[in-house]
Ligand SMILES: *[C@@H]1O[C@H](CO)[C@@H](O)[C@H](O)[C@H]1NC(C)=O
């Protein structure tokens with residue numbers, strides 16, 4: 529044994545170094561597998577987060593935030609103040625431009641909320657905060673077929689009802705109502721990016 533080493537010391541050393549190299553390669557493979565597994569788990573979490581339209585979280589300041597796009601307020605304000613709060617967050621009041629969007633918002637609220645629809649500028653001409661008309665978006669979800677909204681009811685507020693909400697006080701949460709812009713309601717902001 530000793531003579532072998534003395535005669536050719538490079539042989540066991542090279543075997544040893546091959547073993548060391550092999551072992552560290554094996555360790556690298558194990559590490560890569562673990563890393564890969566962790567990355568996959570992270571990817572799955574991210575994927576479900578972005579695919580899952582239901583992914584909404586309550587933030588520390590009481591807002592419910594859905595995918596960083598929609599913000600449901602905890603506080604109540606009149607319509608213009610609500611809009612100001614949205615704008616101060618780099619957003620605006622929400623615009624509803626599809627049945628899917630309508631259904632999603634309805635599924636998230638438990639009481640009436642202001643949305644970004646109004647006829648403040650011209651009575652009867654309803655526009656979204658981005659100036660799109662209902663004809664342009666092609667969808668509207670006003671309450672009722674007999675007692676139809678919008679009705680610009682003037683009993684409560686002589687200036688009429690120029691701001692729209694999703695739902696009313698009576699819990700008809702899946703349709704739109706025009707209301708006095710002075711009413712205090714929760715509201716939904718939408719980030720535009
Ligand atoms: C956000 O909400 C989703 C489901 O709505 C939940 O799976 C996830 O853990 C929440 N994330 C945080 C950071 O709370």
Ligand SMILES: *[C@@H]1O[C@H](CO)[C@@H](O)[C@H](O)[C@H]1NC(C)=O
Pocket residue numbers: 649657658659
């Ligand atoms: C919408 O129209 C008003 C004037 O009618 C204008 O002041 C405002 O900048 C317009 N907003 C957008 C987003 O185009």
Ligand SMILES: *[C@@H]1O[C@H](CO)[C@@H](O)[C@H](O)[C@H]1NC(C)=O
Pocket residue numbers: 606607608609709710
């Ligand atoms: C809305 O509320 C703000 C702040 O509370 C107030 O300054 C403003 O006059 C109100 N506007 C209307 C139309 O009620």
